[in-house]
Amino acid sequence: MLQTTNPEVHARSKGLARHRWLLRPAVRIGFALFAVGLFAASYACPVWVTRFVAPQYPYGLHLEVYLDGVTGDTGEVDLLNHYVGMRPMERMATFERSIALGSLVFVCALGVLAAGFQKSFWQVLLVLPLVLFPMGMLLDLYAWLWYAGHSLDPHSALNMTVRPFTPILIGDQRVANFDVSSTLGLGTYLQVAGALLLWSAAMVGRRLRRIENGELEI
Amino acid sequence: MKGNWLTWLVWGALGVLVLVLAFAPRASQAPGGGAPGAPAVAAATGQAGAIIQNRGLSPEEVEAALRTYPRPGKFDDEFFAFLSGGHAGNVLVVGLPSMRILKTIPVYSADSWQGWQTGSDESKEIVQEGYFFKDLPLTWGDLHHPKLSVTDGEYDGKWLLAADKAGGRLAVVDLRDFKTKQIVKTPNTASDHGNFFTPNSEYFVTSTFFPAPQPYGTYEPLDKYEEKYRGMITFHAFDATAGRIRLEDSWQIELPPYFQDLISAGKKDSVGWMFTNSLNTEMATGGTLEGKPAMEIGASKNEMDFVHVLNWKKAEELVKAGKTELIGGTRVLRLATAAAEGVLYFIPVSKSPHGVDVTPDGKYICCSGKLDPHVTVYSFEKIQKAIASKDFEKTDKFGVPILKYDSCREAYVELGLGPLHTEFDGQGYGYTSLFLDSAIAKWSLGGQRTKPGEEPWKLQDKLSVHYNIGHLSAPGSDTVRPYGKYLLSLNKWSVDRYPALGPLHPQNLELVDISGDKMKILYELPIGMAEPHAASIIPAEKIKAWKTYPEVGFDPRTMKKSPFGINIGQERVVREDEHLVRVFMTQVRSQFRPDILRLKEGDHVILHVTNVERARDATHGLALHGHNVNLSIDPGQTVTVEFDVKHQGVYPWYCTEFCSALHMEMTGWMLVEPKEKEVGLK
Known part of the structure; x- marks a missing residue:
């Protein structure tokens, strides 16, 4: 219980008490479902988008990378990539794509489960995978971009023109006659937003409980 | 405030991530030049002023230049003109007002660029359907009057049909892929000349020009001309969904041997009626070496020829009621029936007219004898009254009632020498080409338009x-909705307009501005590869053409996936019997699969080539040495070619469209081994 003697602190504690409804199970679970919903929606959105413009492609080519696949001008990009000796996209990140949906469902389940715990330790432990998920995903994407650009067939048609390189993850780049421009997709933003909301919720709960338990002075 | 290390780590990581997101650049915009600043414009004007002065351009010329200038990278043409190529046998597509030739559509004649009749089975089979003698290939045609399909009397931008004057044939072009889909021989005709669509493209109607003994192909001497030779108006049943002529549902009206020349459709008030001008009521047959006058003299003696007025709705009823005879396998409404049943009437018109045109409201019919400096305007209402009250001058020798000229005439407008065709702008004016004057006459219509x-x-x-104008064309003039603004003058001669590049001179197209009170020439376009004869002009936005074929393995003939269309990985060479080799080949930048064909002397090859590209404009070719095989295969298209390999040897093939940086390497070998016997001898 809050033990206060100082009227000023007392007033602020009363203000804090007004926020105790945040700790109600219905509120916690509802909020967690909302945040996890955002996170899960990333499955339907591209997590990374890249565009290529060249003189003979005035409308540009584009790729949208999803957790478990690629859409856009995949045929044309693969066709162009064969000139620089890059492997077809179909043969990239096959393992990651195969476990993508399962992993997403798993971490989302953890996120919802976290709302059921009162102890901050468990909440933090369960929410942590959601925070790490987008980071891991981007790291993996970067690793594949590096690998794709550094495993070029040395006997490809354009081996004189295009040396090994790393396709850019975020930003602009020139590759042969193409201006490449890459950005993160809505899916990544949704994951980060979902994780951030869950993490914030865990932190707010932790603060409220610690104040309540007198572990934290206001 | 205390906190454990894990909390701070995660907060920190999230913070970094948020920063990354915040600074992640959005899809970068193409580095645009932006609008030129005011100083740049001022400088340009200064330079432009100098150019105007140096070239001695008049203000009108500068205005014309500015109105027609095609800005690089900005396609802002308002109209597409579909021009007949005459005896080049093709259709030209020209953008207005820039007057750029955008495309040619091969129809009756071969075009090796598009692989039309240069090997492909598809083009060969389409053209074969229209042969008059099944064993005699026709390698050309004389394409005269391209017409666009209509829905509710307005252009719908779906189909283009064009008749072959020399071959008596009719062709259907699909405006999704701008390719010819069907060519049919019109029954019982030596020629197809004038043509129009009925208001919902139910029928494509053609006139024959040359009268002939029926069924066509049988012999009758010329001294039986009056008795045996007949003209025909053909109602080709058209399936506007499939874009195909159904000859089995088509029918004809038999007409006197008067050279029914051009035809025009009734519209609005006059829907269900049609009109044709005719020449040679004299029934002259020529005979310059037989002591008779030439056709041009013999057929120009009488003061009057006839405008034919036909009630085709009534004819259709009679046909449905079975009042026809089967001639050459086609239902024909005989001349006597047509005359007796009120299907056919004549109105006198000054001698030797060439062209009859109905105003967009369907109220007036314009026809001018080309040797009389006037256009005669007939009123549809007056014609109907004259028919109802049987106000006939007399009956023609074929039993056709001749309506009284004065009872039908609304106006007689003096225009100039050699009036031919009339077009309309929808603003109350007619524009008539004057062949002898080499001029266009603009004249006011009457009625509510005044x-x-x-x-x-x-x-x-x-x-x-400049010079000798034949047809002229205004956008939508032959529909219920003319668009006005421009007029195209199709001039037969260019004489001194361009430097002589050999004795054969180009024809000359002139773009005329008709938006103001005074007509103005905006642009001249020499046509050095065809004989443009007539044009149909449609607003550019009405054409909804495809950029590539919708799926790989597409057959443009059926507009469906071909049973022989394949994708990468399905390539194969199948020896179906001792001498029959079937090849399924793909093309992609820049390779053929397979790129080696191993054959034996005496083999018959059936080659199915699929261009598996999905990129816009990634067309490939296939040109094979020595076997007259030249294909053009658009992205997604499948083309078949069949040929015999009769002689041993090594025959390279290659792609004819410069498709990529490695285009020169896009090649293949056809290896033809000698017959085994000869190998054994060695």
């Missing part, structure tokens, strides 16, 4: 064109 203060049925303006 502008306040302007006398109806009167010449308003005249413009010299």
Whole structure:
């Protein structure tokens, strides 16, 4: 219980008490479902988008990378990539794509489960995978971009023109006659937003409980 | 405030991530030049002023230049003109007002660029269907009057049909892929000349021009001309969904041997009726070496020829009621029936007219004898009254009632020498080509169209064109909705307009501005590869053409996936019997799969080539040495070619469209081994 003697602190504690409804199970679970919903929606959105413009492609080519696949001008990009000796996209990140949906469902389940715990330790432990998920995903994407650009067939048609390189993850780049421009997709933003909301919720709960338990002075 | 290390780590990581997101650049915009600043414009004007002065351009010329200038990278043409190529046998597509030739569509004649009749089975089979003698290939045609399909009397941008004057054939072009889909031989005709669509493209109607003994292909001497030779108006049943002529549902009206020339459709008030001009009521047959006058003299003796007025709706009823005879396998409404049942009437018109044109409201019919400097305007209402009251001058020798000229005439407008065709702008004016004057006459129509203060049925303006104008064309003039603004003058001769590049001179197209009171020439386009004869002009936005074929393995003939279309990985060479080899080949930048064909002397090859590209404009070719095989395969298209390999040897093939940086390497080998016997001898 809050033990206060100082009227000023007392007033602020009363203000804090007004926020105790945040700790109600219905509120916690509802909020967690909302945040996890955002996170899960990333499955339907591209997590990374890249565009290529060249003189003979005035409308540009584009790729949208999803957790478990690629859409856009995949045929044309693969066709162009064969000139620089890059492997077809179909043969990239096959393992990651195969476990993508399962992993997403798993971490989302953890996120919802976290709302059921009162102890901050468990909440933090369960929410942590959601925070790490987008980071891991981007790291993996970067690793594949590096690998794709550094495993070029040395006997490809354009081996004189295009040396090994790393396709850019975020930003602009020139590759042969193409201006490449890459950005993160809505899916990544949704994951980060979902994780951030869950993490914030865990932190707010932790603060409220610690104040309540007198572990934290206001 | 205390906190454990894990909390701070995660907060920190999230913070970094948020920063990354915040600074992640959005899809970068193409580095645009932006609008030029005011100083740049001022400088350009200064330079432009100098150019105007140096070239001695008049203000009108500068305006014309600015109105037609095609800005690089900005396609802002308002109209597409579909021009007949005449005896080049093709259709030209020209953008207005820039007057750029955008495309040719091969129809009756071969075109090796598009692989039309240069090997492909598809093009060969389409053209074969129209042969008159099944064993005699026709390698060309004389394409005269391209017409666009209509829905509710307005252009719908779906189909283009064009008749072959020389071959008596009809072709259907699909405006999704701008390719010819069907060519049919019109029954019982030596020629197909004038043509139009009925208001919902139910029928494509053609006139024959040359009368002939029926069924066509049988012999009758010329001294039986009056008795045995007949003209025909053909109602080709058209399936506007599939874009195919159904000859089995088509029918004809038999007409006197008067050279039914051009035809025009009734519209709005006059829907269900049609009109044709005719020449040679004299029934002259020539005979310049037999002591008789030439056709041009013999057929120009009488003062009057006839405009034919046909009630085709009534004819259709009679046909459905079975009042026809089967001639050459086609149902024909005989001349006597047509005359007796009120299907056919004549109205006199000054001698030797060439062209009859109905105003967009369907109220007036314009026809001018080309040797009389007037256009005669007939009123549809008056024609109907004359028919109802049987106000006939007499009956023609074939039993056709001749309506009284004065009872049908609305106006007789003096225009100039050699009036031929009339087009309309929808603003109350007619534009008539004057062949002898080499000019266009603009004249005011009467009726409700009259502008306040302007006398109806009167010449308003005249413009010299260069030279010998034949047809002229205004957008939508033959529909219920003319778009006006421009007029295309199709001039037969260019004489001194361009430097002589050999004795054969280009024809000359002139773009005329008709948006103001005075007509103005905006642009001249020499045509050095065809004989443009007539044009249909449609607003550009009405054409919804495809950029590539919708799926790989597409057959443009059926507009469906071909049973022989394949994708990468399905390539194969199948020896179906001892001498029959079937090849399924793909093309992609820049390779053929397979790129080696191993054959034996005496083999018959069936080659199915699929261009598996999905990129816009990634067309590939296949040109094979020595076997007259040249294909053009658009992205997604499948083309079949069949040929015999009769001689041993090594025959390279290659792609004819410069498709990529490695285009030169896009090649293949056809290896033909000698017959085994000869190998054994060695």
